[in-house]
Amino acid sequence: MIQPRPRPIPEATVARLAVYLRVLTALADGGRSTVSSGExxxxxxxxxAGLRKDLSHLGPCGTRGVGYEVGTLRDRLTRVLGVERSRACVLVGIGNLGTALAHYAGFGSRGFEFVGLFDAAPSRIGQVIGGRTVQPVEELEQVVAATQASIGVIATPAEVAQSVCDRLAAAGVRSILNFAPVTLAAPAGVDVRKVDLSVELQVLAFLGQQRLAPPEEQPA
Structure with a gap:
């Protein structure tokens, strides 16, 4: 008998599942064994209601009147999100932002390991950041092949981000996180997530301005 394929989880729901996993991990580290849906x-x-709808994609996972077992739900989310094993990542662009990303210890605790740091500037080659030596960008393909890196992070200037994306995709990287302020074109089968910090700041500035404006001046 052919088993029905599991229904796809919407991208927005996946993002929230990752937040639930972060909260559950903190609760587990603090010794909690159960948590209510409201908490x-x-x-x-x-x-x-939104939480219960999101978790319905995982199948039955709570008990009425008790809530959720923290460890059990955390482990199920870990499997669903595919972070039960370490994922090899490469980071291209070791400017201020790239350096901060390379130093951030939180990636390792969540199953992501930078196996290669790359930059085109001779002054940055050989620097040790986050315990790893910065390599020339010419060695990118070699390292991706040797480590089977599946995720690429781009923190380069906008004008070179597309060429880096092309090289990552050609080398076999199928997931790219882009911090460069430009929209990238990637071939079929390569997922690109864009993080534009300036846009996020502009949204916050607008929301702050709207909150302070008199009611008659706020947009309908």
């Missing part, structure tokens, strides 16, 4: 929803910044 988990509040800690994740969502409403309880």
């Amino acid at each position: 988990l929803a509040s800690a994740a910044g969502v409403n309880p």
Whole structure:
């Protein structure tokens, strides 16, 4: 008998599942064994109904009147999100942002390991950042092949980001996180997520301005 394929989880839901996993990990580290849907929803910044709808993609995972077993739900989310094993990542662009990313210890605790740091500037080659030596960008393909890196992070200037994306895709990287302020074109089968910090700041500035404006001046 052919088993039905599991229904795909919407991208927005996946993002929230990752937040639930972060909260559950913190609860588990603090010794908690159970958590109510209301408490988990509040800690994740969502409403309880939305939480239950998101978790319905995982199948039955809570007990009425008790809530969720922290360890069990954490482990299920870990498997669903595919972070039960370490993922090899490469980072291209070791400017201020790239350096901060390379130093951030939180990636390692969540199953992501930078196996290669790359830059085109001779002054940065050979620097040790986050315990790893910065290599010339010419060695990118070689390192991707040797480490089977599946994720590439781009923190380069906008004008070179597309060429870096092309090289990562050609080398076999199928997931790219782009911090460069430009939209990238990637071939089919390569997922690109864009993080534009300036846009996020502009949104916050607008929201702050709107909050301070008199009601009659706010947009309808």
